[in-house]
Amino acid sequence: MDVRAAILLLFLTMLSVSKAKLDVHYYEETCPELEKIVSDTLLNASKHDPKVPPRILRMFFHDCFIRGCDASVLLDSSPGNKAEKDGPPNKSVASFYVVDDAKAKIEKACPGTVSCADILAIAARDVVTMSGGPYWNVLKGRKDGRISKASDTLKLPPPSSNVTQLTKMFAKKGFGIKDLVTLSGAHTLGFSHCSSFQPRLHNFSSLHDTDPSIDSEFAHDLRTKCPSNKPHNHKKGKNDGHFLDSTASVFDNDYYKRMIARKSVLLSDQSLVWDSRTRRIVEDFARDQGLFFREFVDSMLKLGSLVNDVGEVRLNCRVVN
Structure with a gap:
């Protein structure tokens, strides 16, 4: 086996291991109320603002399409870094407060356990279902990334694309x-x-x-x-x-x-x-x-499986630990 083949095999192995870590029952024992908390938060927010469902669904796609589903789209910019949410394609992405609200409630119920990336993945499913679309079991176990760069949002498909x-x-x-x-x-x-x-x-x-x-x-x-x-x-x-x-x-x-x-x-x-x-x-x-x-x-499910092993469980979705 030559070097390139060995590297490819290692990459495929790492990818399969990464995907294998995602599990529908990941928080079954450590945070059993997770999905109910997210669902209740979204229902309440949507009653007050009907734009919440499309905004959350778009937020999830914009997150996963950059660095995988790692909640990097939720990070705020800092004096030394302009984050994804401030990139041109994300200027109209909103309703971050809904994820913040769900995260705060989850931190009270099960501190330091649930990643922001998993909250967003569940939220994306819930807004589809509550709008009359299909239901699916969300795989969980994602980690929150520590890198978010506005320049990376240029990788998102522009509305003028063919x-x-x-x-x-x-x-x-x-x-x-x-x-x-x-x-x-x-x-x-x-x-x-x-x-x-x-x-x-x-x-x-x-x-x-x-x-x-x-x-x-x-x-x-x-x-x-x-x-x-x-x-x-x-x-x-x-x-x-x-x-x-x-x-x-x-x-x-x-x-x-x-x-x-x-x-x-x-x-x-x-x-x-x-x-x-x-x-x-x-x-x-x-x-x-x-x-x-x-x-x-x-x-x-395929989109939600774009993950990697590097990350953490953020205590606040807007900043790294």
Whole structure:
């Protein structure tokens, strides 16, 4: 066996060991009330702010896609380091206080036991379920990372990406075409600010002012909400953008139906129906919500398994111990 083969074998062994440490029953004896505490916290927060579910789900994806699911997205910036949450793609990620609240309650019930990464993984499952989506058993045992850099957020898929760009970014994380289409379905919950899709509406190309792939009536609606002469940012207010599907508070397959109808808000979403590599999957999910739910569970378990052995159990999710 040559050196490169030996290194590859060692890496694969480490990866399998890392994944093997995750266990549904990881806290069964040390913190039996964990899942109830997280669920109750999310339900209470969502009653007061309906934006909590999509924000938590997006937070989980943005965390796992950088360094694996290590809660690095929860760390605050320090004088010597600009953290992930302050990177450009995460400027509109919010509701960190919900995780903080759950963590504080869990620390009272079982001090120094549960990682922030596991809390976020459970929370992501819970917001899907409470919004009408599928339930799955969350594997636990993740550690909290100690590194968080704003520059790493450039690895997140931008809303202007095409399928070729998306497949390359997802492949680097071990995801295939089906995972890409499936995880994009998380957009069935949520809202996008004008800054993420305004380039589709004004001066799109030398031939078209508006992206011709958008349904004309829908494009008119978007242009009304996001006129070219109005500056936009995520702090302008709730009307500064558009919901990503017509049932934005319900986890369903409407996202895929609207894609086929040329009513996707984001270019990265609309591109999935125009590319032959992804169109069939989009059509299948649009026809069969149960199929989408089953595939979503599989892909979320795969996403949640992006972990490593290096880390700690933070006492405060915003700072390292």
